[in-house]
Amino acid sequence: xxxxxxxxxxxxxxxxxxxxxxxxxxxxxxxxxxxxxxxxxxxxxxxxxxxxxxxxxxxxxxxxxxxxxxxxxxxxxxxxxxxxxxxxxxxxxxxxxxxxxxxxxxxxxxxxxxxxxxxxxxxxxxxxxxxxxxxxxxxxxxxxxxxxxxxxxxxxxxxxxxxxxxxxxxxxxxxxxxxxxxxxxxxxxxxxxxxxxxxxxxxxxxxxxxxxxxxxxxxxxxxxxxxxxxxxxxxxxxxxxxxxxxxxxxxxxxxxxxxxxxxxxxxxxxxxxxxxxxxxxxxxxxxxxxxxxxxxxxxxxxxxxxxxxxxxxxxxxxxxxxxxxxxxxxxxxxxxxxxxxxxxxxxxxxxxxxxxxxxxxxxxxxxxxxxxxxxxxxxxxxxxxxxxxxxxxxxxxxxxxxxxxxxxxxxxxxxx
Amino acid sequence: xxxxxxxxxxxxxxxxxxxxxxxxxxxxxxxxxxxxxxxxxxxxxxxxxxxxxxxxxxxxxxxxxxxxxxxxxxxxxxxx
Ligand SMILES: Cc1ncc(COP(=O)(O)O)c(C=O)c1O
Numbered sequence: 001x002x003x004x005x006x007x008x009x010x011x012x013x014x015x016x017x018x019x020x021x022x023x024x025x026x027x028x029x030x031x032x033x034x035x036x037x038x039x040x041x042x043x044x045x046x047x048x049x050x051x052x053x054x055x056x057x058x059x060x061x062x063x064x065x066x067x068x069x070x071x072x073x074x075x076x077x078x079x080x081x082x083x084x085x086x087x088x089x090x091x092x093x094x095x096x097x098x099x100x101x102x103x104x105x106x107x108x109x110x111x112x113x114x115x116x117x118x119x120x121x122x123x124x125x126x127x128x129x130x131x132x133x134x135x136x137x138x139x140x141x142x143x144x145x146x147x148x149x150x151x152x153x154x155x156x157x158x159x160x161x162x163x164x165x166x167x168x169x170x171x172x173x174x175x176x177x178x179x180x181x182x183x184x185x186x187x188x189x190x191x192x193x194x195x196x197x198x199x200x201x202x203x204x205x206x207x208x209x210x211x212x213x214x215x216x217x218x219x220x221x222x223x224x225x226x227x228x229x230x231x232x233x234x235x236x237x238x239x240x241x242x243x244x245x246x247x248x249x250x251x252x253x254x255x256x257x258x259x260x261x262x263x264x265x266x267x268x269x270x271x272x273x274x275x276x277x278x279x280x281x282x283x284x285x286x287x288x289x290x291x292x293x294x295x296x297x298x299x300x301x302x303x304x305x306x307x308x309x310x311x312x313x314x315x316x317x318x319x320x321x322x323x324x325x326x327x328x329x330x331x332x333x334x335x336x337x338x339x340x341x342x343x344x345x346x347x348x349x350x351x352x353x354x355x356x357x358x359x360x361x362x363x364x365x366x367x368x369x370x371x372x373x374x375x376x377x378x379x380x381x382x383x384x385x386x387x388x389x390x391x392x393x394x395x396x397x398x399x400x401x402x403x404x405x406x407x408x409x410x411x412x413x414x415x416x
Numbered sequence: 417x418x419x420x421x422x423x424x425x426x427x428x429x430x431x432x433x434x435x436x437x438x439x440x441x442x443x444x445x446x447x448x449x450x451x452x453x454x455x456x457x458x459x460x461x462x463x464x465x466x467x468x469x470x471x472x473x474x475x476x477x478x479x480x481x482x483x484x485x486x487x488x489x490x491x492x493x494x495x496x
Contacts, residue, residue, distance in 0.1 A: 148473070153454075153455070153458055169473035169474075169475050169476075170473055170474040170475060171471060171473050171474070172458055172474065173458075173462075174458065174459070174462070180462065183465070183466065184465075184471060187465070187469065187470065187471040188471060381455065382453075
């Protein structure tokens with residue numbers, strides 16, 4: 001090797017002081033250190049030492065009411081669900097050690113896809129290892145080079161990452177703005193393929209999308225429509241199929257994305273569709289192909305849970321009651337909320353800033369209540385939010401206890 | 417419409433977003449000089465799209481870092 005080449009391989013400028021690839025995280029590290037230096041408990045380092053039920057756990061040695069788990073229907077400790085999981089674990093082992101398209105499709109994977117087809121009354125269902133991967137896979141595969149994806153600016157990270165993974169042109173519009181969406185669809189060049197991506201419930205503020213109008217506009221412009229119903233499955237719409245069902249437009253939705261990690265009470269993601277060529281996605285969708293399938297116990301618990309959710313109308317009614325009681329109570333206490341009226345099972349409490357948000361979170365956890373702290377940049381308009389998600393298993397008394405803890409903490413921190 | 421007219425129109429459109437009154441030159445950067453966050457970018461892009469009846473995808477925006485590049489890109493879309 002010549003002298004010249006070996007020198008070019010090691011430019012002198014870099015030697016000794018190569019840039020630290022972690023330098024870009026410095027502002028975030030500083031923000032965290034600043035927050036923790038004020039003596040506050042790290043809100044992103046909580047450990048559930050024991051879980052007693054869908055609504056109770058032991059945190060820091062204290063029994064805590066869970067109000068930030070998205071365990072909407074309380075299926076995690078359902079005896080039938082647990083039993084199905086135990087049986088599958090015993091009969092099929094702890095894991096599949098393989099992709100769905102190789103050795104990772106067991107009877108249980110077929111069964112959970114059947115349960116989904118029945119739940120949604122749709123022709124096709126495809127189960128992914130997480131909801132994140134379902135969005136990643138479907139969005140990046142369905143919309144290709146030269147196609148356009150029109151999406152809400154407040155879309156979930158998994159939707160944005162699906163856009164980033166694919167080759168389509170990405171066009172966002174202002175949150176829930178029907179006119180802004182229509183203008184963008186209208187300007188897409190003739191002949192280009194179009195995919196509109198929406199969510200039923202937006203999980204930051206707990207508000208819902210005007211799907212009736214938006215789906216109609218999308219169809220008028222010849223676009224396919226994907227709706228992420230992660231936060232509505234199991235309790236919105238007559239059959240619990242989500243906001244699209246509740247607003248009567250499910251037949252016009254081409255793809256519904258969902259997750260097993262919320263109402264279903266386990267882990268996994270899916271897409272259901274009536275598209276006649278849907279099954280080809282199993283061969284071309286990389287986040288489906290190049291990862292191991294869900295463990296047999298997980299698909300067994302999911303299938304059992306989904307079938308039970310088909311009969312969940314009493315629980316649904318109680319969940320709505322809880323949501324209304326909490327919303328009314330918090331509003332009356334003087335908290336600022338994400339929506340004027342309760343629109344879903346998520347109630348977002350808007351904090352004046354990150355410092356007081358973290359202080360409020362700490363006061364709540366010390367009072368025996370867990371909620372979800374959301375901070376910039378994950379939040380719309382850089383808000384700090386305490387996100388509360390209700391469970392059908394929260395009792396009326398528990399909701400009153402929750403309001404009491406909020407009142408005490410809010411006064412102590414000086415927010416109300 | 418020529419480049420000068422596009423330049424003038426975008427200069428008017430940017431005013432309400434230019435909160436600090438930064439002097440606009442071709443080399444003025446949206447992230448660095450004007451400190452636009454993602455919401456501001458979306459609203460500013462929407463204002464331009466509505467004015468010229470065009471679409472500027474995020475993929476195209478990724479190539480546009482300063483005012484001059486934006487005027488060039490829009491001119492190319494408008495003068496066909
Ligand atoms: C709207 C939305 N889509 C997708 C996901 C991803 O779901 P999963 O937890 O199954 O990856 C979530 C949950 O984080 C979500 O809120």
